[in-house]
């Protein structure tokens with residue numbers, strides 16, 4: 269039966285189901301369909317399913333013409349009906365793994381997907397989890413749930429963990445150019461995974477186990493969290509010591525080996541970097557190991573919004589100060605507010621009774637907590653009215669010449685005005 273499955277994967281007659289049509293699942297479904305598989309995307313969100321069916325764009329990294337062509341040919345379809353899983357030869361889970369309160373992993377979406385798979389599990393299926401999660405999720409949670417059907421992994425079905433590495437909007441590294449790490453519960457499982465993904469990704473890297481693969485992804489993003497924390501601390505240190513942290517990092521990166529630049533900022537947002545390392549921290553703690561690095565970096569990065577506001581207070585008393593926050597998404601040119609430090613900066617400024625407004629070409633309205641703000645137009649008049657313009661997210665679309673010309677004072681947390689000499693500008 270494994271040989272039959274391998275043959276169906278190799279001759280592309282295998283039916284593939286992708287559960288979760290977000291920024292990971294949809295590009296993956298499209299690539300597999302483009303490579304010749306019949307792919308059904310399953311999502312609980314009817315709007316997403318309709319958007320795929322009607323080729324309405326909602327994810328950055330897919331060519332809408334591809335979707336139109338693939339849906340028309342029948343290579344790609346979408347549904348909310350999980351019964352499709354019964355017909356699938358390959359099932360790939362791409363659902364969110366957020367945090368609960370108290371920074372604990374929330375794998376409820378994975379469990380919901382696995383329960384659906386369990387209802388339809390049959391001999392000859394390959395199940396793949398791509399959602400970033402803590403080491404042990406595949407072996408300790410998914411495997412027992414699926415084997416509770418009486419089917420045996422490695423004999424009747426196959427199970428692999430392979431972390432998603434999609435970088436939304438990164439044209440230099442599209443999905444097919446990003447090596448894919450995978451760990452199978454059994455060697456045969458990994459072999460079947462490789463046979464499938466080799467059709468869409470240039471390099472598949474098989475590791476010894478699912479928990480090794482789960483840990484690989486967490487290392488990648490913990491590496492970023494800690495290095496961003498390092499330069500955030502360096503920025504505070506340099507300010508105290510009268511040094512220019514930006515000059516220092518730029519000069520350090522001339523070292524052609526053994527160094528990789530990271531940059532200070534107003535904090536670390538998004539749905540990966542603040543969250544993934546805490547999955548590792550949580551699991552290690554269950555094993556009696558408290559990661560000081562992860563805790564320290566998380567605390568340091570979380571303190572940056574407060575630090576930015578304290579730097580502003582050094583320049584001008586905040587009560588009544590008119591402050592325009594430029595850019596509110598978690599990183600430049602990405603329309604995503606999740607864990608954006610700008611939201612905390614706005615909240616803190618309001619709590620200091622500053623008069624805060626914001627401008628962001630990607631976010632016309634900003635609703636969070638009890639705030640309900642409308643973006644102001646970025647024009648000379650509005651800029652000149654402000655005591656401070658606080659550059660938090662350095663969108664490419666901003667007219668930085670106009671901002672420099674009409675602003676009274678600029679606090680630049682991203683060094684967008686690198687090399688610009690002006691007494692209007694204060695840098696993080």
Ligand code: SAJ
Nearest residue numbers: 432433434435496530531532533536537538540541598599
């Ligand atoms: N940030 C800094 N300084 C830096 C880099 C980032 O303050 O030097 C801040 C950003 O402003 C943002 C946050 O950290 O608020 C996260 O930025 P990020 O560049 O790490 O972007 P993400 O969150 O989109 O991370 C994703 C991750 N991709 C996956 O998990 C598949 C990460 O592994 C990628 O390396 C990253 O994209 C990327 O390089 O774009």
